[in-house]
Amino acid sequence: MSQDKSLNSGAFGVSGTGDTSGYGGLVRNKVKPGSSERPFGSYFDDVTDELERAFPEFNDAIEKVIVDRDELTLHVKASHLFDTAKKLRDTETLRFEQCMGVSGAHYPEDKNRELHAVYHLLSMTHNRRIRIEVSIPDSNPHLPSLVEVWAGCNWNERETFDMFGIIFDGHPGLTRILMPDDWPGHPQRKDYPLGGIDVEYKGAVIPPPDERRKYQ
Amino acid sequence: MSHDPYASTRETTEGTVYSVTGGDWDSLVTEIGATKEERVVVNMGPQHPSTHGVLRLILELEGETVTETRCGIGYLHTGIEKNCEYRTWTQGVTFVTRMDYLAPLFNEAAYCLGVEKLLGITNDITERASVIRVLMMELNRISSHMVALGTGALELGALSPMIFAFRERELVLDIFEMVSGLRMNMAYIRPGGVAQDLPEGATAKIRATVKELRVNFKDNAKLLIGNTIWLKRTKDIGILDLAGCTTLGVTGPVLRATGMPWDLRKTQPYCGYENYDFDVITADTSDVYGRFLIRMNELEQSLRIIEQACDKLDVLEGQPVMVADKKIAWPSQLALGGDGLGNSLNHIREIMGTSMESLIHHFKLVTEGFRVPAGQVYSAVESPRGELGVHLISDGGTRPYRVHFREPSFNNLQSTAAMCEGSQIADIVGAVASIDPVMGGVDR
Numbered sequence: 001m002s003q004d005k006s007l008n009s010g011a012f013g014v015s016g017t018g019d020t021s022g023y024g025g026l027v028r029n030k031v032k033p034g035s036s037e038r039p040f041g042s043y044f045d046d047v048t049d050e051l052e053r054a055f056p057e058f059n060d061a062i063e064k065v066i067v068d069r070d071e072l073t074l075h076v077k078a079s080h081l082f083d084t085a086k087k088l089r090d091t092e093t094l095r096f097e098q099c100m101g102v103s104g105a106h107y108p109e110d111k112n113r114e115l116h117a118v119y120h121l122l123s124m125t126h127n128r129r130i131r132i133e134v135s136i137p138d139s140n141p142h143l144p145s146l147v148e149v150w151a152g153c154n155w156n157e158r159e160t161f162d163m164f165g166i167i168f169d170g171h172p173g174l175t176r177i178l179m180p181d182d183w184p185g186h187p188q189r190k191d192y193p194l195g196g197i198d199v200e201y202k203g204a205v206i207p208p209p210d211e212r213r214k215y216q
Numbered sequence: 217m218s219h220d221p222y223a224s225t226r227e228t229t230e231g232t233v234y235s236v237t238g239g240d241w242d243s244l245v246t247e248i249g250a251t252k253e254e255r256v257v258v259n260m261g262p263q264h265p266s267t268h269g270v271l272r273l274i275l276e277l278e279g280e281t282v283t284e285t286r287c288g289i290g291y292l293h294t295g296i297e298k299n300c301e302y303r304t305w306t307q308g309v310t311f312v313t314r315m316d317y318l319a320p321l322f323n324e325a326a327y328c329l330g331v332e333k334l335l336g337i338t339n340d341i342t343e344r345a346s347v348i349r350v351l352m353m354e355l356n357r358i359s360s361h362m363v364a365l366g367t368g369a370l371e372l373g374a375l376s377p378m379i380f381a382f383r384e385r386e387l388v389l390d391i392f393e394m395v396s397g398l399r400m401n402m403a404y405i406r407p408g409g410v411a412q413d414l415p416e417g418a419t420a421k422i423r424a425t426v427k428e429l430r431v432n433f434k435d436n437a438k439l440l441i442g443n444t445i446w447l448k449r450t451k452d453i454g455i456l457d458l459a460g461c462t463t464l465g466v467t468g469p470v471l472r473a474t475g476m477p478w479d480l481r482k483t484q485p486y487c488g489y490e491n492y493d494f495d496v497i498t499a500d501t502s503d504v505y506g507r508f509l510i511r512m513n514e515l516e517q518s519l520r521i522i523e524q525a526c527d528k529l530d531v532l533e534g535q536p537v538m539v540a541d542k543k544i545a546w547p548s549q550l551a552l553g554g555d556g557l558g559n560s561l562n563h564i565r566e567i568m569g570t571s572m573e574s575l576i577h578h579f580k581l582v583t584e585g586f587r588v589p590a591g592q593v594y595s596a597v598e599s600p601r602g603e604l605g606v607h608l609i610s611d612g613g614t615r616p617y618r619v620h621f622r623e624p625s626f627n628n629l630q631s632t633a634a635m636c637e638g639s640q641i642a643d644i645v646g647a648v649a650s651i652d653p654v655m656g657g658v659d660r
Contacts, residue, residue: 098467100605101605101620103618106618120594120605124478127484129594152465152630154630159626176290178659180290187298194298
């Protein structure tokens with residue numbers, strides 16, 4: 001069975017667009033939100049102002065500021081991620097003392113910025129939330145680890161490494177966390193198919209559902 | 217030790233590895249006692265009655281003292297986040313409800329609030345739908361806390377609290393069954409509202425259950441609060457202070473046990489929680505007992521919210537439970553028949569017999585789904601275990617581009633090492649039980 005294992009395919013023998021209705025054609029217009037203009041509204045102006053004041057390299061570090069659906073996203077350069085994170089935590093007027101998690105995203109069409117890491121920060125002191133996003137090329141997927149800033153990033157970074165293959169430099173033990181240690185590939189990348197993995201149990205091999213029978 | 221292919225002793229570079237299958241403890245102890253090594257690494261789980269699910273703990277021991285703790289997780293990884301990318305936004309609910317299987321409604325609520333934020337329809341959700349969501353979530357908080365308290369006590373050797381806790385949980389599950397047709401994994405909360413309205417007489421039945429639960433909770437409390445053995449097993453055990461919670465991203469009862477009154481229902485209200493009268497329960501002991509007390513007392517607060525929700529629902533009788541936008545609202549209203557929840561016969565009659573347009577509309581929306589404008593959001597709810605956050609990315613299509621769950625169990629479980637290292641091996645069980653991790657949520 002020849003199958004295009006690229007974006008959005010491979011599920012239960014589906015090839016092409018995966019549009020089971022036949023009506024929509026499912027042509028997606030990918031729109032990337034641009035940078036937002038001041039004033040951002042809400043507490044977002046305060047946060048960016050305070051960060052700019054506390055962080056001399058602000059203009060180098062922050063690529064763009066996006067305010068969308070009442071949420072603030074700071075796009076940070078990978079080289080400045082660690083310093084920015086530290087400033088966000090330590091500056092008294094910002095005080096993002098909790099990192100709620102690290103999430104990855106894979107945009108194969110975004111050349112040289114294929115892999116994104118997204119950090120959701122919470123300030124319990126000021127009751128605020130922001131998001132910082134970093135993009136790195138697939139060819140050199142390295143990011144500084146933030147475990148030193150927020151110890152809780154430990155498992156989150158391991159998960160992002162496991163699922164997306166982002167390597168967090170300086171992590172105390174960057175190993176797979178959800179998948180088995182000897183698993184090949186990073187399952188949540190877009191070029192990784194859904195299904196398509198043989199199940200092995202005590203020497204017997206059972207083919208994946210999409211190869212057991214032709215559903216097409 | 218006699219030769220057994222599944223429980224043999226072998227030499228490795230790290231030392232001798234002993235395997236046990238149970239029943240051979242005497243020979244094992246003799247054998248280990250003969251070695252000079254003081255340090256023993258014990259593998260506890262993933263199949264172990266006291267590790268709260270398929271959690272594997274790797275413990276380094278010196279005598280009875282734990283010097284190092286590591287968690288091995290991933291035994292229940294189901295790839296739900298990846299699967300969501302291949303199904304419509306509405307179908308995602310069916311997946312996410314199965315993550316933290318003890319708090320399915322919270323998974324659904326967090327996910328749906330995220331989808332609604334992406335769609336920009338947060339303010340269009342009818343009040344009745346929001347109140348039903350709150351009602352169901354608080355009922356779910358009770359059933360989840362009941363399992364936490366019951367199994368927590370069971371793991372520490374107290375059998376009776378578990379039996380009573382599951383009796384209470386059953387009452388709540390009966391309500392779930394009455395409302396949604398299912399006791400667990402009900403996919404009841406949907407983007408835009410809830411799957412169907414409450415059946416007739418539901419609020420009266422819920423009020424009666426609340427009354428019963430309030431009496432029963434007093435019995436439950438008597439079993440453990442002030443119980444000498446329970447106090448000895450939980451007081452000053454598994455301590456994690458506010459600084460530890462903050463840096464490790466720990467939320468929920470573990471955080472509130474440090475005295476920090478952080479509850480998203482109060483601090484960042486959603487679903488109209490600001491309109492309910494309830495207290496945030498805290499403790500100041502930072503230990504297992506404090507977390508136990510918080511869960512016990514949160515039950516009463518949940519009952520208060522449920523009563524208020526019932527009052528609101530009586531006033532809001534007849535209001536729709538789905539957004540008016542027919543491009544989002546699932547066309548088929550479900551109906552509860554004698555054989556369970558299914559498609560409403562009236563709807564089937566309409567699409568099959570009267571209206572071709574309705575059939576096309578139904579077909580399009582059910583198979584292809586609705587489009588969600590591109591962008592990303594993070595929405596969080598206070599689940600029984602802490603902050604349950606969902607990070608959704610849409611590329612403008614009918615399916616999510618990325619779904620990521622910030623699971624409180626996952627983040628809180630990280631604190632096991634901080635709580636357990638330096639303590640006795642028996643206290644690990646109590647500490648892990650007080651985190652109340654649900655492995656379905658941890659591994660997703």
